[in-house]
Amino acid sequence: MDMSLSTSRPWRRAVTFLVVSCLAVVWGVTGCGGGGGDYNPPGANARVGPVLIRYAHIAEPPDGPWETGDDAPFYVWFFNQGQETDRLLGAETTVARSVDIVDANGAVRGPIALPTGKLVELEKGRAHLLLRDLRQQIRGGDYVWITLRFERAGEIALQVHSQIPTYVDDNATDAPGLTSPSPE
Numbered sequence: 001m002d003m004s005l006s007t008s009r010p011w012r013r014a015v016t017f018l019v020v021s022c023l024a025v026v027w028g029v030t031g032c033g034g035g036g037g038d039y040n041p042p043g044a045n046a047r048v049g050p051v052l053i054r055y056a057h058i059a060e061p062p063d064g065p066w067e068t069g070d071d072a073p074f075y076v077w078f079f080n081q082g083q084e085t086d087r088l089l090g091a092e093t094t095v096a097r098s099v100d101i102v103d104a105n106g107a108v109r110g111p112i113a114l115p116t117g118k119l120v121e122l123e124k125g126r127a128h129l130l131l132r133d134l135r136q137q138i139r140g141g142d143y144v145w146i147t148l149r150f151e152r153a154g155e156i157a158l159q160v161h162s163q164i165p166t167y168v169d170d171n172a173t174d175a176p177g178l179t180s181p182s183p184e
Contacts, residue, residue, distance in 0.1 A: 043076070044160045049153030050082030051114060056146070058131065058138065059124065060163040065139040071106075072138060074099070074129035074146065074160070077121045080114040087151040088112040088122075095144045097133035106130065111151070140164040 043055035058066070059073040066072045080086050089111050091099040103109050104125050112127060114120050122128040131146075138144065141164045147157045 043163075044158045046156055046158055048148070048150060048156035049086075050080060051086055051150060051153045052079040052081060053077070053148070053156070053158070054079070056158050056160045058144070058160060058162040060165055061138070061140050065137050065142075066134055066162065067137055068134055070134050072096070072131040072134060072162070073124065074131055075123040076129065076148075077119060077123075078112075078114050079119050080116050082116055082152070084152065085116060086114045086153055088114060089149045089151055091129055091146055091148050093131060093144060093146045095134060095136055095138065096131035097135065099146065100130050100132055101127065102130045103127050114150075138162045 043057035044053070045055070046053045054077040056076040057074070059075060061072075074091070078088065088101065090101060093099055100108050101110070101112060104127065109127060112120065112122065140162050143159050143161045145157055146160055147155055149155050
């Protein structure tokens with residue numbers, strides 16, 4: 001019997017395991033090796049009872065910060081893992097006069113049903129939350145506390161951020177945090 005064969009197999013297995021483990025770590029750190037590894041979805045994630053909360057954030061300010069007196073959209077996704085339908089009853093924050101549940105056109109509406117096993121997306125072009133009459137300026141990247149109230153799951157306070165602007169506008173370069181494009 002050739003001993004070199006039997007002793008080399010455990011060594012090969014160990015090397016193969018080490019290489020595969022290193023690749024798994026590298027892929028995990030870089031976003032699984034895909035081309036979209038630099039995407040960082042906005043928002044806070046949490047759970048209250050059986051309700052999962054994802055991507056909770058204040059919408060990106062359109063032309064600089066949200067100013068005192070502005071109404072700022074608040075977007076969030078919910079997934080109810082419970083056995084019964086729950087409802088989002090409302091929200092509150094100290095940075096706005098009120099937080100309303102509104103339809104896609106901004107008209108106030110009632111609670112939002114969260115059926116079991118279904119994703120409910122409160123976002124632009126759909127029902128969402130609206131921070132009415134801001135009491136302070138909110139810049140992209142600022143954090144604020146918002147408390148969500150559910151019929152069955154109860155309440156949860158989230159620290160959410162105002163989405164950081166993803167653009168640089170030549171006419172808005174005097175805004176803090178924005179830099180002028182480099183000359184060519």
